[in-house]
Amino acid sequence: MSPITATETESPVLQAVRTHTRSENPSAFLALNSGNSVFTTPGADGVVVYRRTGRHLVQFGGPFASAESYDTLLDGFTAFAREQELQLVSVQLQRSDADRYADRGFTVNQLGASWAVHLPDFTLRGTRFMQLRNKISRAFRNGLQVQEVPADRWEGALQEIDGAWLGSKGDHARQLEFLVGQIGGPVQSHRRLFLGTIDGAPVGYISYSPVYGSRAGWMHDLSRRIPGGSPGLMEAINSAAIDVFRAESVDWLHFGFTPFTGLDAAHELPGHSLSFQWLMHFLWAEGEAVYPAQTQLAYKEKWAPDVLLPEYVAFDGPASLASFAHIFRACNAF
Structure with a gap:
């Protein structure tokens, strides 16, 4: 089991994104962005997409995989990170993904929402x-x-x-x-x-x-x-x-996804971090310098969206400010 670059696997990644839609991730096509890395497991039908920043692996979405291979890829990628002593954080998980991560002991919190x-x-x-x-x-x-x-x-x-x-x-x-x-x-x-x-x-x-x-x-x-x-x-x-x-x-x-928006206690999963939940609400109210969430949401609300889809972040271990910061580092924010 080893990582490979996305440019080497455009067809498999695209096939996985188009075919394996169980998580209903509306941003799934971003998995095809240049600069991403891809993890696969022999015999498993699907891919995991991520970027490495320092001692962190920042995973985009959950595994884009068949129902039969989802757990294999998730467990394999988690083991891959731990074997290298790298901290794993997964971002833009959908609710069906979030439940699977929480079942494995990840700390899962709502990060924001997407709109349609x-x-x-x-x-x-x-x-x-x-x-x-x-x-x-x-x-x-x-x-x-x-x-x-x-x-x-x-x-x-x-x-x-x-x-x-x-x-x-x-x-x-x-x-x-x-x-x-x-x-x-x-x-x-x-x-x-x-x-x-x-x-x-x-x-x-x-x-x-x-x-x-x-x-x-x-x-x-x-x-x-x-x-x-x-x-x-x-x-x-x-x-x-x-x-x-x-x-x-x-x-x-x-x-698309806007962090810090659509936050609701009803969306949180058992075992979520109360301090991280507080931080998301604080960044919604006061975090314009981090990300202009209120401005972004105001534009989206002009179109009267019919659907709000909560999206999640999962930490392999306790919620970590360092891991959260590495999401922004993977995005080239700093």
Whole structure:
């Protein structure tokens, strides 16, 4: 049993993510991000995706595996970490994953939630969406045009948007990865990219990743815009994408995971850490410098999501601030 790089196993990882959907993880396609490592066990049908940071292994999601191989991969990966005396922390577990980890003695806590809109029932009509409609209309009145484009033909423009967006975040801002999507690479053909332009100049984009399982559809993933400019740019781009998805009879639009949101004592599992639970609520209220959870949630709530899916973190042992920090290190946050 040994780790291998994700670039060597794109087809097996993609097959596992598309086929083994029992955990219903809407962010599962992020397992295909470049820079991830993959753990497999001979004879087991599935993969474990992770990154190493220092003396920690940060696992993304639970094993993407068949029902028969799930426990084999989970136990094998746990043993793999312990044999190397590495601390294992698993992030973005779904509830079905969380139960399996808790049964094995992991300390499991709610970390946040993801959100989804049922598109067949979706409409922007009504008073609740009046402000959103006004922002979208203003963007289009200011000359915004939205089209679905191939990423490789707009690579330079996308890089310019990324640079301007990152520059607006301050001198110490870093491009996040691991738990957010990316553009380019061998699996780009599976994503969809909607680009906004004004007078032919690119001003913003949203990348959508595929979601598999019972709530199949697309996930509103990586999004960037030129600082300043017309209000409502991102809302208008997403609205245009929704029109396309609805015309294609897509059932679900997911808005991805946001840490520290959707916290509820009813979501916690027996044996969870009370101190870590307190920390998550504190970071929701006061943690803007760590992650802008309130701003992210405000954008998602504009679309009146139908479903909240709690997501979890699992520690092999007691909840650990060091392990929690290594999640952010794996994301290139510092």
